[in-house]
Amino acid sequence: MPATVDSGLPGATAGSAAQLNTFRHYRHLTLELAISQFKLRYTQSVLGYFWSLLKPAMIFAITFLIFVGLFKIKDGTQYYGIQLLLGIVTWTFFAECTGSSMQAIAGSAGLIRKAYFPRSILVIAASMSSLFTFLINLTIVFVIAVGLHQIDIGLRIVFVIPLLLELYLLAIGISLFLSALFVQFHDIGHLWDVLMNLLFYGSGVMFSLTYVLQRAHLVLAVGQTLAAGQKLAVGAKLFGGTTVPPPSNLWAVILVCCNPIMQTIEDLRHALLTPQAPWTELVVTGHLAAVNQYAHLDDPWLLPVPFLVVVLIVTVGALTFRARARTFAEDL
Amino acid sequence: MTATDRALAIKVENLSKRFRIPLDRSSTLKHRLTHWRSASRYRTLEALRDVSFEVPAGEFTGIIGHNGSGKSTLLKILARIYRPDAGRVAIEGKVSPFLELGVGFNPELTARENIFLSGAILGLGRVELHRLFEEIIGFAELEQFVDHKLKNFSSGMEVRLAFSLAIQAHAEILMMDEVLAVGDASFQQKCFDVFKGYKREGRTVVLVTHELSAVNQYCDRALLLDHGRLVADGLATEVTAQYRRAIGLAADGSRLSDEVERWGSRDVVLTGARMLDERGVEDCNPPTGGFTRVELGYQIQNDSVADFVCVIWLVRDDGQVLAEARLPVSQYAQVGSSQRGASGTIRYDIPEIPLLDGGYSVNIELQGRRDGATYDHLNHAVRFHVVDKGGRGGLIDPGGVWSVVPTEQPVVGWPDQFAATQQ
Numbered sequence: 225m226p227a228t229v230d231s232g233l234p235g236a237t238a239g240s241a242a243q244l245n246t247f248r249h250y251r252h253l254t255l256e257l258a259i260s261q262f263k264l265r266y267t268q269s270v271l272g273y274f275w276s277l278l279k280p281a282m283i284f285a286i287t288f289l290i291f292v293g294l295f296k297i298k299d300g301t302q303y304y305g306i307q308l309l310l311g312i313v314t315w316t317f318f319a320e321c322t323g324s325s326m327q328a329i330a331g332s333a334g335l336i337r338k339a340y341f342p343r344s345i346l347v348i349a350a351s352m353s354s355l356f357t358f359l360i361n362l363t364i365v366f367v368i369a370v371g372l373h374q375i376d377i378g379l380r381i382v383f384v385i386p387l388l389l390e391l392y393l394l395a396i397g398i399s400l401f402l403s404a405l406f407v408q409f410h411d412i413g414h415l416w417d418v419l420m421n422l423l424f425y426g427s428g429v430m431f432s433l434t435y436v437l438q439r440a441h442l443v444l445a446v447g448q449t450l451a452a453g454q455k456l457a458v459g460a461k462l463f464g465g466t467t468v469p470p471p472s473n474l475w476a477v478i479l480v481c482c483n484p485i486m487q488t489i490e491d492l493r494h495a496l497l498t499p500q501a502p503w504t505e506l507v508v509t510g511h512l513a514a515v516n517q518y519a520h521l522d523d524p525w526l527l528p529v530p531f532l533v534v535v536l537i538v539t540v541g542a543l544t545f546r547a548r549a550r551t552f553a554e555d556l
Numbered sequence: 557m558t559a560t561d562r563a564l565a566i567k568v569e570n571l572s573k574r575f576r577i578p579l580d581r582s583s584t585l586k587h588r589l590t591h592w593r594s595a596s597r598y599r600t601l602e603a604l605r606d607v608s609f610e611v612p613a614g615e616f617t618g619i620i621g622h623n624g625s626g627k628s629t630l631l632k633i634l635a636r637i638y639r640p641d642a643g644r645v646a647i648e649g650k651v652s653p654f655l656e657l658g659v660g661f662n663p664e665l666t667a668r669e670n671i672f673l674s675g676a677i678l679g680l681g682r683v684e685l686h687r688l689f690e691e692i693i694g695f696a697e698l699e700q701f702v703d704h705k706l707k708n709f710s711s712g713m714e715v716r717l718a719f720s721l722a723i724q725a726h727a728e729i730l731m732m733d734e735v736l737a738v739g740d741a742s743f744q745q746k747c748f749d750v751f752k753g754y755k756r757e758g759r760t761v762v763l764v765t766h767e768l769s770a771v772n773q774y775c776d777r778a779l780l781l782d783h784g785r786l787v788a789d790g791l792a793t794e795v796t797a798q799y800r801r802a803i804g805l806a807a808d809g810s811r812l813s814d815e816v817e818r819w820g821s822r823d824v825v826l827t828g829a830r831m832l833d834e835r836g837v838e839d840c841n842p843p844t845g846g847f848t849r850v851e852l853g854y855q856i857q858n859d860s861v862a863d864f865v866c867v868i869w870l871v872r873d874d875g876q877v878l879a880e881a882r883l884p885v886s887q888y889a890q891v892g893s894s895q896r897g898a899s900g901t902i903r904y905d906i907p908e909i910p911l912l913d914g915g916y917s918v919n920i921e922l923q924g925r926r927d928g929a930t931y932d933h934l935n936h937a938v939r940f941h942v943v944d945k946g947g948r949g950g951l952i953d954p955g956g957v958w959s960v961v962p963t964e965q966p967v968v969g970w971p972d973q974f975a976a977t978q979q
Contacts, residue, residue: 256672263669335659340636553637
């Protein structure tokens with residue numbers, strides 16, 4: 225016999241007004257949970273909420289000192305400092321959001337065992353406090369950039385909204401996936417820490433895409449092998465045939481190119497700060513080919529890849545979460 | 557559709573729920589690494605078996621049964637917290653989404669913040685909460701503590717806050733799990749007053765409780781669960797009476813008066829008996845091969861008692877005695893040299909219970925060491941149900957360990973008594 229829980233007995237009609245009421249109630253619950261989590265996060269600390277603003281600033285200071293002060297790295301892009309800051313702020317959001325949302329389910333065992341509501345509310349509520357901090361940090365970056373005259377404001381600033389939405393969706397998709405698995409496998413937490421470390425270097429936080437293309441010999445290496453006749457399905461479409469040394473790191477390039485975090489950070493820099501080095505535009509216009517004289521990263525095929533990755537991750541995350549949410553109350 | 561059909565609030569058909577409980581409860585990393593192969597071993601606990609019933613709108617229903625009978629599981633399925641494995645649940649009307657008082661309370665938040673957080677879980681809107689705020693605080697008598705953190709509240713204050721908030725939830729069907737077990741006498745009185753109000757308003761209430769008197773007082777009818785099965789469904793007074801008979805409770809609540817199941821001179825009396833798992837938690841559903849402790853209390857009623865012995869029988873539900881265990885001589889002194897009024901606890905640990913799936917009980921007797929006189933004998937002192945993960949036949953699980961050793965040639969011959977026939 226199938227197991228079902230109906231909301232109404234036969235003959236009952238579920239009015240759309242009732243559904244609207246339910247929606248309103250859950251929106252309210254999400255907000256209340258987010259507000260109390262926000263308050264709880266900063267109790268028992270002297271500086272309180274200030275920490276969330278202080279942390280990216282301190283990371284920025286360290287990174288800037290090491291890369292610019294110590295290694296004298298210049299990536300040739302405009303306003304390297306402010307670009308770095310924007311990258312760090314964006315990355316901090318992503319890292320904090322996934323990190324705290326991962327424990328949203330396991331950390332609310334009491335609530336889940338005793339009250340009914342859609343479990344995804346807990347994950348979304350947990351992400352909201354990171355999102356709020358991120359928006360404040362973005363405003364601060366903007367103000368600093370204006371103050372230092374390191375910004376070229378243009379109409380492209382409107383793209384900030386869809387880009388933030390994309391990044392938030394990505395973070396939610398990953399959070400749903402992680403939080404659902406974290407209930408039974410706490411190993412996920414350690415694994416994600418390691419993966420985040422890898423992602424940090426693969427997301428262009430400390431350097432722009434232009435820099436990668438100019439400096440990365442791995443890219444130079446790609447084209448030649450392809451020209452030499454190797455039929456790598458993805459690679460063949462990605463890179464036109466030219467004469468360069470054999471590739472050893474083709475997979476790394478492709479991964480970086482498929483990384484939506486890299487794409488959002490790069491496009492945010494473009495939309496907010498400088499017309500230079502936008503990921504999406506480079507792909508569309510074939511501008512990448514000009515930047516890199518050896519390989520042609522100008523195939524429009526690449527354009528939708530980061531967006532498709534986001535859609536894929538959100539779908540997998542939501543489905544995993546839905547399947548596992550049925551037994552959260554029992555598993556916890 | 558008839559008129560009575562339409563008045564139904566809850567309709568449950570053939571509901572079943574199983575839990576898979578990992579046999580290996582240890583969670584240290586080292587243990588998990590060394591025992592990773594056994595991590596997938598589970599025992600199945602049938603929490604609910606084919607339960608069907610209906611609750612008409614506006615009725616008070618009590619769910620009673622022993623610990624582990626499936627009461628709370630049933631309530632959690634009705635509240636949509638658990639999903640059933642089989643069967644159908646239909647509910648008409650808005651169900652309270654919570655089971656206990658103070659759901660979502662956080663000790664680090666103030667009373668005010670907790671009201672808004674917990675209120676949201678209860679389904680109250682922000683505007684509504686603002687409007688009701690003074691009333692909630694007033695009812696809880698906490699006007700001076702509105703902005704104090706909950707962790708600084710006494711448990712009585714916390715319960716008052718939780719209760720005055722909970723009664724504002726405007727669900728048509730209320731589910732309550734042991735709400736009567738908390739608070740002092742005056743708080744319980746408040747509870748009952750609110751219940752009377754619910755009754756007048758014609759709300760449907762499903763109540764899980766151990767307080768049989770409360771069931772008699774407030775519930776129109778009661779459901780009795782036993783090992784996941786619905787064994788009685790009827791008038792509250794009749795069902796509670798049946799439950800009392802089953803567990804040997806007298807109508808006045810005093811335990812064990814059934815002469816047929818209990819006899820003896822009562823020079824030493826049994827004060828209680830229970831079954832515990834390895835963590836010391838009461839558990840009447842041990843798994844095959846699991847650790848089980850039978851624990852019983854005694855009290856000496858007569859100075860003339862010198863030494864006494866404790867005997868425990870494990871009995872299958874069909875009456876077959878499976879084992880008899882007697883307190884060894886070496887332990888006599890510990891119970892023997894006591895005065896009238898002295899009491900103590902006797903434990904009988906079974907490291908790996910070999911019994912297979914089925915219903916059993918423990919019979920206990922305290923008897924004089926010298927004359928063998930029966931001081932107190934009690935049949936079915938503890939009823940328990942062994943849960944087997946299946947795949948075994950026969951009467952017991954001897955707990956044998958298998959291994960396979962490949963060899964070049966066959967090295968195992970026959971025992972000597974077969975030597976002649978084989979050659």
